Amino acid sequence: MFVEILSSAAMGSLLGYTYIYQAGLGGNDKKKIENIAKNCGLVAKDGKTIRIHRRSKKDGYTEYVFQIPQGLSAKEFRNKLDHFQDGLNIKKSVLDLALSDFKEVNWRGDLLSEIRAVIEKRQKLRKTVEVEFDGMLKFRVYNEGLPELFEYTEELFDKVKTWEIPIGVALGGRLIKHDFDKLAHMIIGGTTDFGKSNALKVIITTLIHKQPKHVSFSLIDLKGGLSFSRYKNVKQVDRVAKNSKEALEALEAVQLRLNKTMEYLEANGYEDVKEAGIKDRHFIVIDEAADIADNDKCQEILKDIARRGRAAGFRLLYATQYPTRETVSSQVKRNCITRLCFVLDTEIASRAVLDEGGAEELPLIQGRAIYKAHKKTVIQTPYIENKFIEKTIQPHVNIRAKRESGKRHEQGHTKGTTRRKHTLIVEETALS
Numbered sequence: 001m002f003v004e005i006l007s008s009a010a011m012g013s014l015l016g017y018t019y020i021y022q023a024g025l026g027g028n029d030k031k032k033i034e035n036i037a038k039n040c041g042l043v044a045k046d047g048k049t050i051r052i053h054r055r056s057k058k059d060g061y062t063e064y065v066f067q068i069p070q071g072l073s074a075k076e077f078r079n080k081l082d083h084f085q086d087g088l089n090i091k092k093s094v095l096d097l098a099l100s101d102f103k104e105v106n107w108r109g110d111l112l113s114e115i116r117a118v119i120e121k122r123q124k125l126r127k128t129v130e131v132e133f134d135g136m137l138k139f140r141v142y143n144e145g146l147p148e149l150f151e152y153t154e155e156l157f158d159k160v161k162t163w164e165i166p167i168g169v170a171l172g173g174r175l176i177k178h179d180f181d182k183l184a185h186m187i188i189g190g191t192t193d194f195g196k197s198n199a200l201k202v203i204i205t206t207l208i209h210k211q212p213k214h215v216s217f218s219l220i221d222l223k224g225g226l227s228f229s230r231y232k233n234v235k236q237v238d239r240v241a242k243n244s245k246e247a248l249e250a251l252e253a254v255q256l257r258l259n260k261t262m263e264y265l266e267a268n269g270y271e272d273v274k275e276a277g278i279k280d281r282h283f284i285v286i287d288e289a290a291d292i293a294d295n296d297k298c299q300e301i302l303k304d305i306a307r308r309g310r311a312a313g314f315r316l317l318y319a320t321q322y323p324t325r326e327t328v329s330s331q332v333k334r335n336c337i338t339r340l341c342f343v344l345d346t347e348i349a350s351r352a353v354l355d356e357g358g359a360e361e362l363p364l365i366q367g368r369a370i371y372k373a374h375k376k377t378v379i380q381t382p383y384i385e386n387k388f389i390e391k392t393i394q395p396h397v398n399i400r401a402k403r404e405s406g407k408r409h410e411q412g413h414t415k416g417t418t419r420r421k422h423t424l425i426v427e428e429t430a431l432s
């Protein structure tokens, strides 16, 4: 009896909330957006303001499409994004609840506590807004912001193909993938301790798992070799260089290989490795590139790799706190179209990485970054645990491959030869 009374009380309050939502008193973000626009002065001279065209509910967010009155620009709305964000989050005495909020309620359990939990969760939520313009002004109001932790799990491997990497999760839970087949080189920037090395480990581990026969690496770790030490016996890793002398040796070996591949392509009239049917790709990964900034020989080779490497199947990954003109040459930057940038302290620093501001406004959350390929997306990068890395690379560890490595990286990139050498060693040692 008591349970029944409680249930009907809970049900009553639930229906009350739902009614409020449907009546538009609680969850009316459209009205709020219109009001915020007016209050921010986003009104044309003739008094006209934005007019709703369409509202659609998507997975994780609601999209409001508006028509802009003549005389106003999308940029003016984008500039007021903070006002929309805060305005949509102003706490009111009436809570915005929809039936979907009650999807996970266990109706057979302690109903009052379950409903209290739903209400508390809703109270804590902060809506996040995105504005886009494609002829119409689109406001996307997300129910939840980005997660503060996005763990790298086995399932992510199935979500990427060929040379793709799960680089992060965006608003609405959208997985952002970087494709090294389409965008060859990448600069990774950001304040110390916010996730550059972790992002490099995500990339290296994914590639070893997805492309074990075709990927190879030269790892240049100028932070003392610690970030990459666990990869040093992996058969896909040709070298781990730990200081600028070893870095130069590694880069010279890469350049030799690049020259041989270019000669092969030229001699056979191929435009690039894709046309030649060469599936192997070599990644030059540099953690803390500032330490080789004043080494002219290293810089010359890096410029060469950035310029000619794409066609020959070489990929440059360049991590540094922020690439000023002194630390990264303009040629390298021009050829590294993709940028991944963690939080930075000033707009000037952000411009050095992204060629525009934005990174200075990122919240101080480890792993939070701006991924810029053709457009900018704020993401939470996956956090990869060392245990997960070890489990993933374990089948590829091969001690004897290291002894051969000196010989291997001097070889040219003639079709298919490099990886066959690996395969032979694996058969011999049966470690993998």
Ligand SMILES: Nc1ncnc2c1ncn2[C@@H]1O[C@H](COP(=O)(O)OP(=O)(O)OP(=O)(O)O)[C@@H](O)[C@H]1O
Binding pocket: 148, 149, 150, 190, 191, 192, 193, 194, 195, 196, 197, 198, 199, 223, 366, 367, 368, 380, 381, 382, 383, 384
């Ligand atoms: N994507 C992530 N999600 C959550 N935490 C992260 C993430 N990436 C890194 N971290 C945390 O931040 C710490 C520092 O990360 P990382 O070593 O990658 O930073 P960094 O930018 O390379 O720093 P430094 O410039 O000092 O080398 C990690 O030990 C981890 O605890």
